[in-house]
Amino acid sequence: MTPAFAFEIVLAGLLLAIATWTILARRAFAAVVLFMVFGLLLAIVWVNLSAVDVALTEAAIGGGVTSMVLLGAASRLRGSKAAVPRVSLPFKITAGVFCALVSAALATVVFSLPDVAPTLAPMAKENLAESGLGNPVAAVLFVFRALDTLLEKVVLLLALVGVWSLASDRAWNGVPALRVYESPSRILVFLATTRFATAALPALAGSPAPRHSQYPFSRAVP
Amino acid sequence: MRLALDILTVVLVSAGGFFFMAGTIGLLRFPDTLTRLHALTKVDNLGLGLIVFGLLPQVESRLDGLKLVAIWLLVQISGAIVSQLIAQATRRSGPRT
Amino acid sequence: MTITSFLFTAAGFVLLMVALGLARILRGPTHADRILSVQLIGSGGVAVLLLLSVAAKFPPIMDVALMLGLLATFVSVAFLGDAADSSSAFTGTTEDQ
Numbered sequence: 001m002t003p004a005f006a007f008e009i010v011l012a013g014l015l016l017a018i019a020t021w022t023i024l025a026r027r028a029f030a031a032v033v034l035f036m037v038f039g040l041l042l043a044i045v046w047v048n049l050s051a052v053d054v055a056l057t058e059a060a061i062g063g064g065v066t067s068m069v070l071l072g073a074a075s076r077l078r079g080s081k082a083a084v085p086r087v088s089l090p091f092k093i094t095a096g097v098f099c100a101l102v103s104a105a106l107a108t109v110v111f112s113l114p115d116v117a118p119t120l121a122p123m124a125k126e127n128l129a130e131s132g133l134g135n136p137v138a139a140v141l142f143v144f145r146a147l148d149t150l151l152e153k154v155v156l157l158l159a160l161v162g163v164w165s166l167a168s169d170r171a172w173n174g175v176p177a178l179r180v181y182e183s184p185s186r187i188l189v190f191l192a193t194t195r196f197a198t199a200a201l202p203a204l205a206g207s208p209a210p211r212h213s214q215y216p217f218s219r220a221v222p
Numbered sequence: 223m224r225l226a227l228d229i230l231t232v233v234l235v236s237a238g239g240f241f242f243m244a245g246t247i248g249l250l251r252f253p254d255t256l257t258r259l260h261a262l263t264k265v266d267n268l269g270l271g272l273i274v275f276g277l278l279p280q281v282e283s284r285l286d287g288l289k290l291v292a293i294w295l296l297v298q299i300s301g302a303i304v305s306q307l308i309a310q311a312t313r314r315s316g317p318r319t
Numbered sequence: 320m321t322i323t324s325f326l327f328t329a330a331g332f333v334l335l336m337v338a339l340g341l342a343r344i345l346r347g348p349t350h351a352d353r354i355l356s357v358q359l360i361g362s363g364g365v366a367v368l369l370l371l372s373v374a375a376k377f378p379p380i381m382d383v384a385l386m387l388g389l390l391a392t393f394v395s396v397a398f399l400g401d402a403a404d405s406s407s408a409f410t411g412t413t414e415d416q
Contacts, residue, residue, distance in 0.1 A: 003327035010331050014338050029398075033353050036394055037341065040364050040387060044334075047371060047380050055383045064390035068397045191303050191396065194296075195389055228322050235329050235370070239336075242363065246336040249343050249359060255351045258343070262355050266362050273329075273366050277373045280322065286378050290369060293385055297362055300392035304358050307399050308351050 008048060015041050028074035036067035053137050227279035234276030241269035255312050259305055266301030270294055326374035330367045337363035354398045361391020 018038050025031040039062030046055035124140055131143035141149055241264055248261025274294040281287045340359040347353045365384045372380035 003324040003331065007327050007331040007334070010334050010338075014334065017338075018341070029350060030353065033357060033398070034341075036357065037360055040360060040391070043383060043387060044364065044367060044371075047368060047383055052377075052379045052383060055380075056386050059383060059386045059390055063387070064393055067394050071397060188396065191300075191392065194299060195393070231322060232325055235326070238366070239329055239332050242333050242336045242366065246340045246359065249340050249355060255349055255355075258352060258355055262359055265359060270362055270366050273333075273369065277326075277369060280326075280373045282376065282378070286381065289378075289381050289385075293365060293369065293381065293388060296385070297365055297388045300388060301358060301362065304354070304392060304395045304399070307396065308354060311399060312349075312351050 011041065011045060011048065015045065028077065029071075032067060032070045032074050035070060036063055039063035039067065231276045231279050234272050236276075238269050238272030238274075238276060241265060241272060245269055256309065259308055263301060263305055266298055270297055323374050326370050330370040330374065333363050333366045333370070337367075350398070354395050357391060357395050357398065361388060361395070364391070 015038070018034055018041065022031055022034040022038060025034055039058060042062060043055045043059035046052070046058055124144065127144075128139055131139040245261050245265030248264070249258050252258045252261055271294055274290045277290055278287050281290065337360050340356050340363070343352050343356045343359075347356070365388045368380055368384035368387060372378060372384065
């Protein structure tokens with residue numbers, strides 16, 4: 001048992017424990033915090049599987065944005081009837097069986113993946129020089145499938161405008177408008193400035209560095 | 223030379239791990255929010271700092287070493303800010319015994 | 320024991336410390352304690368990733384560590400702001416959730 005293997009076992013066990021704990025947590029706040037921890041641990045798992053780009057996304061979105069959205073939802077529900085739902089036992093059993101079936105289906109698919117996945121990655125790598133970027137993933141996102149990325153943003157914007165239009169003003173605490181803070185807390189402003197400066201670093205450093213080369217963790221995906 | 227650097231790494235990373243353990247035990251065992259906050263700041267500063275300094279002899283290029291130190295400074299600043307905010311909010315509503 | 324396996328062992332150790340710190344989320348009487356655990360996980364996660372990065376000689380992992388450090392702080396501040404809004408959050412348990 002090499003230390004690398006032992007590390008993975010600790011990580012996997014921790015992940016399972018936290019997932020179970022998140023489901024069983026009594027309070028919404030604790031559950032959201034646990035979900036965020038789950039996201040952060042999952043980022044470490046992605047790193048272990050040599051998917052550094054996925055790890056970055058997971059840390060940012062799973063660990064950060066989703067947690068904050070869930071927190072907003074939990075605070076909305078605070079004190080209302082919907083916060084502590086009472087579901088019957090047959091309902092819980094049905095939900096459990098359904099989840100088990102989905103997990104079994106996913107496991108079957110993952111274990112029966114072909115060894116050489118059909119992919120266009122070699123073609124992307126060949127044309128990398130034309131795109132002007134060093135990282136194949138960045139090249140795909142910003143050059144080869146640039147329209148795709150742009151249209152995703154348009155779709156998100158349309159969805160946001162639609163939700164704003166269809167929901168009642170009361171649900172949003174008034175008409176959606178620019179929010180002005182009377183006296184912004186200076187600590188938070190300092191935090192935001194330093195964060196913004198450091199966030200620019202990965203954005204600038206990300207494009208040229210190719211990430212998919214020699215990763216010494218020996219991976220044998222069955 | 224290589225051996226001396228490796229020994230330095232082992233010593234510093236172990237010391238960092240010790241402070242991580244101390245901070246975690248403090249978080250679990252101290253009686254009050256503010257005291258637990260005090261334990262946590264040791265983790266941010268000393269735990270991570272010693273680990274970073276232990277890793278410095280092992281990195282390949284100087285830029286990576288600079289990145290390590292920068293990450294440590296960032297976590298320190300973040301820890302300091304969050305600690306101040308937590309202490310402010312706890313003081314406003316009165317500390318629990 | 321090579322330096323690489325030592326670094327992996329250290330990473331596993333820090334991960335265990337982070338796991339222990341999670342108990343504070345379960346027991347923490349106030350919201351502030353849970354936010355402290357989040358900060359610990361942020362620092363611990365950064366330490367684990369930095370150790371992994373040097374152990375595997377794969378520098379891009381440090382960028383993930385940077386992102387993790389940033390995000391843990393943001394989420395801590397978000398939790399803090401939300402908990403401060405509900406005035407009862409810092410003085411005791413909130414059973415209505």
